[in-house]
Amino acid sequence: MSYISQILFAVVLVAGIGYFAINVKKLVRNIRLGRAIDRTDNKAERWKNMVRIALGQQKMVVRPLAGFLHIIVYAGFIIINIEVLEIIIDGLFGTHRIFSFLGGFYSFLIASFEILAVLVIVAVAVFWARRNIVKLKRFFYPEMKGWPKSDGNIILYFEAVLMCLFLAMNGADYSLQQMGAEHYTMAGSFPVSQFLVPWFENYSTATLIFIERTAWWLHIVGILAFLNYLYFSKHLHILLAFPNTWYANLKPKGEFNNLESVTKEVQLMMDPNADPFAAPAEDKGDDMPEKFGASDVSDLNWVQLLNAYTCTECGRCTSECPASQTGKKLSPRKIMMDTRDRLEEVGKNIDANKGEFKEDGKQLLDDYISREELWACTTCNACVEACPVSINPLSIIMDMRRYLVMEQSAAPMELNNMMGNIENNAAPWPYNQMDRLNWKNE
């Protein structure tokens, strides 16, 4: 009997981890569809940022209540995973509470897991209320309808159920320990689940073993299911927050990159000695002349794509965005969600066509992100500052504006006037450059 359950456990474990691995491979492939960008300078600072922002959750506490609760759930998640290690060993080798030889320390561990489990349940309940009863505004923008809304709740149910299973398992175990049931060695300390013992009082040993085993199995199957749920959820952030904060931009937020492809062209244009006929020949060596800006996900760089998968859909960016606050269509969170959705679509297309992307007549621009959204941005960086996991929605907006202006000449008319003025008289207004110092004598 024991062997059968051990084999069954191994099968479940391998299947659970295997399917996750397949999806991780897809994830990496999709992110690699982005353009190259070097973000490996200044490693010391990158590590520091990762520890501070991802591990230390520094940006979460800008909003104290949500930040505090989030830290509980996060600590619970990490620490209770130590328990999962024991479950895996027990499951594979048919042992029971393998770490119990740690004695007092084991009791301490189990006790702290239980307390954390309760705190997690409380935190999850508050989170649920914020989404469903208080109806916090940032969870109710148009982009949060349908799946994103369910996703947010499903995760909460998941966590609550997992914690309850953990406590039920311990409570039944503790009852069995007290009954002196075979296999159930005295181990652990159960500050919370001891209160379940009176409920279990009249149950037979067999029933209790059934309850304990069921909770144990559901707990580990639940955790594997959770692991596999990540790929389809905003909850990828619990893993990707780490690389994402490491690869984040370290330069001043106001510094937008200078496109090198443009620099080459401008230098050529401005160099009086340049031979206008030499240019194309020189370009031949390179591959295709680079497209300016971005109209689809493959025009973005891979860090921007990593950003899209990391987004937790928390809406902190959107709630700080001046455009969103004043009822414009732009929402920086939606920019990230659209990028991820389109990237997923491209990934599925590649899967369906044996590793080759087949033109589907769609792109990120217009089919996902409208021009109206792009032109509403003031480039104020509030979204970048607000994001707890160092995502930069603004860089995507800018790359798409570049495409609109440089590839399509599709800027709003007033902006074309402004740019025409700069070109002709070196100021965004129609004043003559020769009048630039007139203020001195006015």
Next chain:
Amino acid sequence: MSDTIKVPTMAEMMAEGKSPEVLFWVGCSGSFDDRAKKITKAFVKLLNKANVSFAVLGTEESCTGDPAKRAGNEMLFQMQAMTNIEVLNGYEVKKIVTACPHCFNTLKNEYPSLGGNYDVVHHTQFLRSLLSEGKLTIEGGKFKGKRITFHDPCYLGRANNVYEAPRDLIQKLDAELVEMKSCKKRGLCCGAGGAQMFKEPEKGNKDINIERTEQALETKPEIIAAGCPFCNTMLTDGIKNKEKEAQIAVMDVAELIANAGDL
């Protein structure tokens, strides 16, 4: 009020064989916008008073390219940048001060990789160092005890992490500095950035400058201080919209300092 201001140009200095310590980058707004020209003059008066050796480019200055870049026109931006860099490097400029955060950000962050390397400071930073070096003193308690709130320009604050210089100056006026509910890192944009200054806003339920003006009004200020000519325009419009222009002034930090000294 003394109206004679000395504004040497780089070309004049060069002809005399002199090179100034710092170039004052006036910017398009500071050169052409009626409201911003007053800020420019106030700053020049302070420079004159502190006997700073400075010069402007005058008719050799041209747009940094910031609005073109934020609109997505990288080509036009880089053409502007390279033209300017040629002029600046021709005069061997080392240090630049500007009263416009957009020029400040662009010159400081986006010119270096195109060959323009300068020590660029915002005028509030420059004024603060003049004060701390004792080259400039604030006389007259004209603003003593006045409630002043400071609006952080995005391209000075979040974009470049300069939050304290303008505040230090306001505090030197013995004024009562009051903060809006969103300030510093979380300061709300005035609505002009990203080339929005030059176009009508997208459809929404409010204009951004009105939202920001309302936040400023919540602090019950006598003066709203700004550090950017565009923010100044946006907030001035906001105050007019609220019909408060008789009670509340929108002023640049440089104007506050100059006015305090009756310049």
